[in-house]
Amino acid sequence: xxxxxxxxxxxxxxxxxxxxxxxxxxxxxxxxxxxxxxxxxxxxxxxxxxxxxxxxxxxxxxxxxxxxxxxxxxxxxxxxxxxxxxxxxxxxxxxxxxxxxxxxxxxxxxxxxxxxxxxxxxxxxxxxxxxxxxxxxxxxxxxxxxxxxxxxxxxxxxxxxxxxxxxxxxxxxxxxxxxxxxxxxxxxxxxxxxxxxxxxxxxxxxxxxxxxxxxxxxxxxxxxxxxxxxxxxxxxxxxxxxxxxxxxxxxxxxxxxxxxxxxxxxxxxxxxxxxxxxxxxxxxxxx
Amino acid sequence: xxxxxxxxxxxxxxxxxxxxxxxxxxxxxxxxxxxxxxxxxxxxxxxxxxxxxxxxxxxxxxxxxxxxxxxxxxxxxxxxxxxxxxxxxxxxxxxxxxxxxxxxxxxxxxxxxxxxxxxxxxxxxxxxxxxxxxxxxxxxxxxxxxxxxxxxxxxxxxxxxxxxxxxxxxxxxxxxxxxxxxxxxxxxxxxxxxxxxxxxxxxxxxxxxxxxxxxxxxxxxxxxxxxxxxxxxxxxxxxxxxxxxxxxxxxxxxxxxxxxxxxxxxxxxxxxxxxxxxxxxxxxxxxxxxxxxxxxxxxxxx
Numbered sequence: 001x002x003x004x005x006x007x008x009x010x011x012x013x014x015x016x017x018x019x020x021x022x023x024x025x026x027x028x029x030x031x032x033x034x035x036x037x038x039x040x041x042x043x044x045x046x047x048x049x050x051x052x053x054x055x056x057x058x059x060x061x062x063x064x065x066x067x068x069x070x071x072x073x074x075x076x077x078x079x080x081x082x083x084x085x086x087x088x089x090x091x092x093x094x095x096x097x098x099x100x101x102x103x104x105x106x107x108x109x110x111x112x113x114x115x116x117x118x119x120x121x122x123x124x125x126x127x128x129x130x131x132x133x134x135x136x137x138x139x140x141x142x143x144x145x146x147x148x149x150x151x152x153x154x155x156x157x158x159x160x161x162x163x164x165x166x167x168x169x170x171x172x173x174x175x176x177x178x179x180x181x182x183x184x185x186x187x188x189x190x191x192x193x194x195x196x197x198x199x200x201x202x203x204x205x206x207x208x209x210x211x212x213x214x215x216x217x218x219x220x221x222x223x224x225x226x227x228x229x230x231x232x233x234x235x236x237x238x239x240x241x242x243x244x245x246x247x248x249x250x251x252x253x254x255x256x257x258x259x260x261x262x263x264x265x266x267x268x269x270x271x272x273x274x275x276x277x278x279x280x281x282x283x284x285x286x287x
Numbered sequence: 288x289x290x291x292x293x294x295x296x297x298x299x300x301x302x303x304x305x306x307x308x309x310x311x312x313x314x315x316x317x318x319x320x321x322x323x324x325x326x327x328x329x330x331x332x333x334x335x336x337x338x339x340x341x342x343x344x345x346x347x348x349x350x351x352x353x354x355x356x357x358x359x360x361x362x363x364x365x366x367x368x369x370x371x372x373x374x375x376x377x378x379x380x381x382x383x384x385x386x387x388x389x390x391x392x393x394x395x396x397x398x399x400x401x402x403x404x405x406x407x408x409x410x411x412x413x414x415x416x417x418x419x420x421x422x423x424x425x426x427x428x429x430x431x432x433x434x435x436x437x438x439x440x441x442x443x444x445x446x447x448x449x450x451x452x453x454x455x456x457x458x459x460x461x462x463x464x465x466x467x468x469x470x471x472x473x474x475x476x477x478x479x480x481x482x483x484x485x486x487x488x489x490x491x492x493x494x495x496x497x498x499x500x501x502x503x504x505x506x507x508x509x510x511x512x513x514x515x516x517x518x519x520x521x522x523x524x525x526x527x528x529x530x531x532x533x534x535x536x537x538x539x540x541x542x543x544x545x546x547x548x549x550x551x552x553x554x555x556x557x558x559x560x561x562x563x564x565x566x567x568x569x570x571x572x573x574x575x576x577x578x579x580x581x582x583x584x585x586x587x588x589x
Contacts, residue, residue, distance in 0.1 A: 022424070022431050030435035037439070037447035060445035061368030064361045064376065065455065066347035067463050071333070080459060082466025089450040090346075090459050114347050114355060114379065115365065115372040 040088045045208050047085075047093040048131050048192060050078055051101065052110040052122035056209075062117035065090030072112035075102045096192025096207045101130060103157050103191050126158060131190030132213035133163070133183045133205055141204040143179050146170050152181050152194035152205050161187035163194065181205065185214060299525035300561035307563065315556030322398045330462050345399070345458045346449075347376060355379035360497040361455075364440045364448060384501060390554065392502025396488060396495045397528070397555035401457045405472060406488045409479035410528070421484040426531065426551070429496035436493045453487070454494045485528050499550040509552060509559070510570030511536050511545040517566050523558040533558065537566070546572060 043049070043056050050069050053059050069092050070078040077099040078092045087093060092109075094101065103125045110118040122128055133152075135141055142149035143165070156163045163181050170176040183205075192207040207213075227235055246252060251261040303312040310317075330348070332338045342349045347357045357379030365372055387395060396403055436448035449455060453468075453475050460468040479486045488495055514537055523537075524530045532549035534540060559567040 018425070022428055025424075026428065026431040026435045029432075030439045033436075033447050033451055034439045034443050037443045037445050037450055040450060041445065057444060058370060061365055062370040062372065064346045064357070064365060064372075064446065065449050065459065066343040067459065068343050068347065068349065070463065071339075071342045080463045082460075082464060082468065083451075083456060083471060084467035088445070090455065113373075114349075114357065114376040115370070117370075120373065 037088070040086065043209055044086050045206075045212055046095050046097070047081075047087050048096055048101075048190060048207055048209070050092055050094070050109045050118055051103075051107055051125060051128035051130055051189070052113075052118040052120070053130070054117055054119060056211075059091070059117055060088050062115050063088075063091050064115055064117075066114065067092070068112040068114060069109035069118060072108040074104065074108065075099065077101060078109065094192075096131075096195040097203055098196075100192035100196040100207075101189075103128075103189065126187075126189060128189045128191075129210060131192070131207040131209050132185050133188050133190065133192075133194050133207050134213045135181055135183065135205045136208075137200075137204040140200050140202075141181070142200065143181055146172065146176055146178055148179060149199065150179065150181075151197050151199060155193045155197040157191060157193060158187050158189065162189070299522040302520055302522065302563040303561045305563070312560050315560050319398055319555055319557075320404075323401065323404055326399055327401055327458075327461065330458070334462060344455065344462055346455055347379060354382070356383050358455075359384045359501070360494055361446060361449065363497075364437065364446045367437055367440045368444050368446055387498060387501045388505055390507045391505040391552070392498035392500065393495060393551060393553040394502075394505075394507070395498045396492075397553035400454055400488075400494070401461065402454050402472075402475065402492075403488060405457070405476050406479045406485070407528075409476050410485060413480055413484065414525075418481065422482050422486075424483070424490055426490050426529075428490050429492055429499075432491055433493040433496040433500075448493065452494065454492065489528055495551075502552075503550040504572075505550075506571050506573075507554060508570060508572045508574075509536075509547040509554065509556070509567055510574050511547070511566050512568055512570075513564065513566045514539070514545050516564040518564055520563070522561040522563075523567070526557045526561050528553060528555065528557075546570070546574070548572060 037060070041056055041060055049056075049059065050073075054062055065080065065088075067080050067090075070076075070080055077094045079094065080090050080092055081087045083089045105125060107122060107125050107128075110120060110122055112118075113120070135152075138144045150165065153159065153163045153165055161184065163183055165179040166182045168178045168180055170178050190207050190210075194205045195203045195207050198205050224235075247258075249261055250258050252258055300312055306312075329341045330344065332340065333342060340351060345358055346361050347355070349355055355375050355378050357376045359380040362372060362376060362380040439447045451471075453471050456468045457472050460466065460472075475487050479488075483490065517537060523533055527533055529549070529551045532547050532552045535543040535549070536545055536547045539545070554569075556567075556569065559565075559569070
């Protein structure tokens with residue numbers, strides 16, 4: 001019995017030791033790969049995914065790194081990430097400041113994708129959300145300084161929708177107008193043409209990933225004016241005409257302020273004490 | 288025998304060259320190199336010369352805008368990361384799977400994979416430089432590696448292994464730009480040269496492990512119709528990247544048929560080349576007929 005068991009026990013010990021050794025070694029390697037993969041999902045802000053790219057978490061599971069989108073991009077703006085770059089090796093991206101997306105109407109990069117990592121349901125390039133342009137630096141934007149640069153506004157493929165110029169008074173000169181570029185997220189595709197064209201040394205307007213560029217209202221927020229419009233009327237109580245507690249004989253007009261009311265029997269500027277032309281306190285010469 | 292075995296270790300195949308001539312003793316090696324470089328060239332003439340026969344890389348390629356070919360291993364990882372690929376990628380994976388079920392899963396390793404060129408070079412140098420000794424880990428480690436890549440894929444919900452996979456890194460790098468991938472490839476080369484004999488392809492690579500599973504029931508296999516003629520020169524063991532697959536079939540261990548059914552045989556055919564006695568030949572897994580020791584000239588029935 002002992003003679004039979006001893007070698008098999010040794011063999012069993014050896015087997016367990018070998019298995020543990022292998023599992024630990026390979027497990028360590030796997031831990032490294034997993035951590036590395038986790039880090040790479042924090043897409044660097046300058047790297048923009050092609051149109052129709054799934055959210056980064058899904059994209060890293062759906063993109064098989066084949067480069068078909070890179071091949072079918074007629075303007076050669078897409079790269080496959082190299083191992084030393086801080087995003088998933090082999091996945092496609094472009095850098096807007098180098099070459100922005102030209103927004104082809106037939107979207108060949110999406111059509112080329114064999115897995116759907118670039119979502120095939122995207123048919124209208126104007127609906128794509130590669131990122132969102134943000135005027136990041138108000139101190140260097142030439143329009144903010146009072147010049148008529150307007151380049152980002154002019155080059156925008158969705159002109160007058162994605163970027164509008166909002167006139168504001170120039171407090172510095174006191175007599176000029178600032179034309180402030182305003183980006184509207186519902187129309188901006190994130191193509192990056194504005195960033196590419198921005199003439200300041202470092203772009204003052206930049207395309208950022210949506211997760212970084214976009215805020216979100218809390219879900220319980222309701223905008224009164226929107227709700228009112230939806231309901232076709234006030235939601236709280238029937239709108240009551242606002243009654244001002246006015247000094248006697250005065251009236252209030254929006255934009256004009258207080259002025260003496262002008263009753264038919266007493267024109268404004270009538271003799272003091274005669275009537276209600278003045279506040280009651282002044283009437284009769286007594287306080 | 289020890290004298291023969293010694294020459295086998297330094298210059299395997301010398302006997303076969305003497306018996307069959309240089310060309311016949313390198314037939315499958317030359318065909319294999321043509322296949323490896325040819326496939327690489329097909330991918331490269333697009334970006335180099337603008338002749339687009341094949342687009343993409345080994346993970347997914349589209350030939351003449353007609354034939355999709357997808358690496359089933361990368362599709363498996365995508366599925367495990369809970370993403371359903373579109374039909375085109377799935378079709379490509381089905382075609383590739385069917386192909387390797389026919390020709391042997393690890394034929395991918397020896398006839399297609401670009402890393403094989405690197406590790407073969409490392410092994411050739413290792414023999415030429417007379418480098419002895421090798422770190423030891425067991426060959427099934429690759430299945431642990433395969434399991435690890437799949438588990439990490441599930442855990443992170445991403446195709447995590449593709450971030451560091453030297454196989455796709457090399458192929459993609461050659462076509463789309465290497466970047467620092469050369470350092471990874473150099474590491475694989477040096478590992479095979481100085482640290483472990485047949486280290487990457489023979490012990491660790493999870494891609495090869497995956498394809499070996501595909502090859503478990505593959506049709507094309509190496510048969511040994513003339514195993515009785517073996518003169519124990521050891522040349523086949525010296526050149527085989529997976530020498531453990533030869534012995535059972537060659538020595539009829541436990542009644543093994545004269546067929547290499549072991550899934551890790553890469554169907555490289557180098558054993559056929561270096562055998563001066565023509566013991567080996569390509570056949571199918573259904574072909575178990577053994578020629579008598581004297582009947583080598585007679586062709587094996589199909």
